Amino acid sequence: VVCEKMEITGPGFLCIYLKGSLLVDIMVQVINSGKPQQPKLDRVSKVGVDFSSPNVAKEMHVGHLRSTIIGDTVCRILSYRGHEVKRINHIGDWGTQFGMLLTYLYDSNTSIDEENTTIGELNVIYKAAKKKFDEDEDFKTRSRQEVVRLQSGDERARKMWGKLIAVSERAFNIVYDKLGVKFPDGMCGESFYQSRIPGVVKELTDLGLVEPHGGAKIIKTSISKVPLFLQKSDGGFGYDSTDMAAIRYRTKELKMDWLIYVTDLGQGNHFQSCFEASRKAGYISDESCRVDHVGFGLVLGADGKRFRSRSGETVALSNLLDEAKDRIKKELEERVASGNTPLKLDEIDHAASVVGFAAVKYADLKSSKEKDYIFDYDLMLQPTGNTGVYILYTYARLCSIESKVEAATNRTVEAIVENRKSKIVINRCRPREFELASQLIRYGDNIERTASTLSPHFLCAYIYEICVAVSKFYTEHKLLVDADGKGVKGLDVEHGEDWVCLLHAVRLTLKELVPLLGMELLERI
Numbered sequence: 085v086v087c088e089k090m091e092i093t094g095p096g097f098l099c100i101y102l103k104g105s106l107l108v109d110i111m112v113q114v115i116n117s118g119k120p121q122q123p124k125l126d127r128v129s130k131v132g133v134d135f136s137s138p139n140v141a142k143e144m145h146v147g148h149l150r151s152t153i154i155g156d157t158v159c160r161i162l163s164y165r166g167h168e169v170k171r172i173n174h175i176g177d178w179g180t181q182f183g184m185l186l187t188y189l190y191d192s193n194t195s196i197d198e199e200n201t202t203i204g205e206l207n208v209i210y211k212a213a214k215k216k217f218d219e220d221e222d223f224k225t226r227s228r229q230e231v232v233r234l235q236s237g238d239e240r241a242r243k244m245w246g247k248l249i250a251v252s253e254r255a256f257n258i259v260y261d262k263l264g265v266k267f268p269d270g271m272c273g274e275s276f277y278q279s280r281i282p283g284v285v286k287e288l289t290d291l292g293l294v295e296p297h298g299g300a301k302i303i304k305t306s307i308s309k310v311p312l313f314l315q316k317s318d319g320g321f322g323y324d325s326t327d328m329a330a331i332r333y334r335t336k337e338l339k340m341d342w343l344i345y346v347t348d349l350g351q352g353n354h355f356q357s358c359f360e361a362s363r364k365a366g367y368i369s370d371e372s373c374r375v376d377h378v379g380f381g382l383v384l385g386a387d388g389k390r391f392r393s394r395s396g397e398t399v400a401l402s403n404l405l406d407e408a409k410d411r412i413k414k415e416l417e418e419r420v421a422s423g424n425t426p427l428k429l430d431e432i433d434h435a436a437s438v439v440g441f442a443a444v445k446y447a448d449l450k451s452s453k454e455k456d457y458i459f460d461y462d463l464m465l466q467p468t469g470n471t472g473v474y475i476l477y478t479y480a481r482l483c484s485i486e487s488k489v490e491a492a493t494n495r496t497v498e499a500i501v502e503n504r505k506s507k508i509v510i511n512r513c514r515p516r517e518f519e520l521a522s523q524l525i526r527y528g529d530n531i532e533r534t535a536s537t538l539s540p541h542f543l544c545a546y547i548y549e550i551c552v553a554v555s556k557f558y559t560e561h562k563l564l565v566d567a568d569g570k571g572v573k574g575l576d577v578e579h580g581e582d583w584v585c586l587l588h589a590v591r592l593t594l595k596e597l598v599p600l601l602g603m604e605l606l607e608r609i
Contacts, residue, residue, distance in 0.1 A: 103509040107521040108444040114589040123528040124168045124576045131169045132334050135346035139176035140252040141206040145402040150380045153448045155346035156265045157540045160600045165535045177273035183231030188213035203255030277329040281321050284329045305357040329364045342374045343496035349379035391459045409440035422471045442603040446472025450544040478551040482591040482606040492573045502580040516560045520553040
């Protein structure tokens with residue numbers, strides 16, 4: 085029995101009163117295990133999550149923010165649930181732009197140093213090469229010829245191309261390190277699939293799925309009037325053929341049974357067309373492989389337009405993250421100077437990174453992924469309200485409470501909890517206490533809902549509701565009181581140990597949940 089009573093409270097409304105003993109049982113389970121208990125996973129899937137995917141020779145910018153953050157969180161949650169997850173970074177390392185870049189480098193006699201050339205320098209080269217490509221027909225012709233040489237394995241072209249990739253990956257990894265995003269298998273770009281594409285085109289042709297179209301080879305789908313171009317009229321291959329080859333490789337060779345693509349909503353029709361063609365080809369089916377396009381909205385500025393710098397340029401992702409860190413760092417330095425934080429000066433830089441980057445992540449994840457959202461430093465760095473800063477501050481407050489309890493009682497929290505856990509009482513007559521304890525029962529449902537829908541905002545909402553319940557509880561109930569009338573602090577005699585158990589179980593729950601959003605926790609801020 086999980087409820088004390090049920091009442092009809094109005095037309096169509098049934099009020100169910102949970103038993104306090106049920107909440108105590110959940111608290112004790114969390115305390116004994118050191119973490120909440122996950123719902124049972126019916127079937128382990130081999131999942132491929134394709135996300136981030138920056139382009140070689142170009143800086144990662146704000147447009148890569150959502151794919152990287154949402155994709156990483158999806159990976160964390162599915163791995164946590166017990167699935168076998170492969171992180172795939174399908175970088176843009178192939179195509180016409182490399183003929184353009186290589187030709188410009190040769191013409192300008194520019195060398196690339198894998199160790200010292202920066203991504204910013206490559207960005208400048210890319211813009212200059214693109215301008216010349218658009219304006220100079222001779223340059224355009226020679227660039228296309230250079231692509232052919234690159235694709236044919238020309239030693240000089242391949243060597244320079246490899247240097248461009250090395251410089252770019254070094255820059256990408258700086259951003260990934262800041263965000264705590266990992267790609268254990270490295271980056272697997274478009275070039276990886278080029279040797280597989282001709283065989284896939286032949287296979288699809290033999291299956292009768294391919295039609296001629298003005299010298300090109302296409303597959304029509306019901307998704308869009310625009311077909312999939314498996315082969316261009318000049319014999320070249322593009323995104324459509326690469327993505328079809330990737331689906332075949334991932335399902336037939338890697339034996340994945342769940343493919344997830346994390347990109348902007350604008351690419352939805354492309355991927356749905358690829359999925360439909362793959363079903364016709366037998367690469368996927370409802371029984372053999374689940375496929376999802378996790379589409380997301382735009383990052384907007386305060387003016388409601390695409391987020392850009394004041395000069396109108398796309399904002400480099402590394403600079404965007406550093407700005408969040410710098411703002412938090414300034415605030416922490418002021419707090420250290422005024423004695424309003426337990427942090428020491430040599431801890432500020434790390435704390436600023438953790439809080440600043442978490443603020444950016446949480447601001448992205450807390451809203452439904454399909455929605456556009458406004459990127460606003462002032463809002464996301466607020467220590468109150470539904471922000472990553474508030475979440476981290478709440479966890480640090482719980483750690484601080486436990487430290488104060490230990491100092492006041494001369495006992496460890498673990499010892500208090502161990503002594504009291506078989507006698508805990510949670511009473512509905514103390515609404516804030518009951519409300520906070522009730523949050524623990526929602527853990528499994530929220531984990532499962534987030535994982536099954538691939539929607540991190542559900543998890544964000546749950547975490548925020550826990551933190552709000554903590555704040556309400558802490559405002560109304562004081563664990564440490566004037567024990568002897570002389571100002572010496574001690575645990576509330578009647579309820580103190582129960583409340584220590586409750587807050588300890590809540591802290592352990594947050595400790596398990598918050599890192600699933602890619603946010604590092606701090607015990608002191």
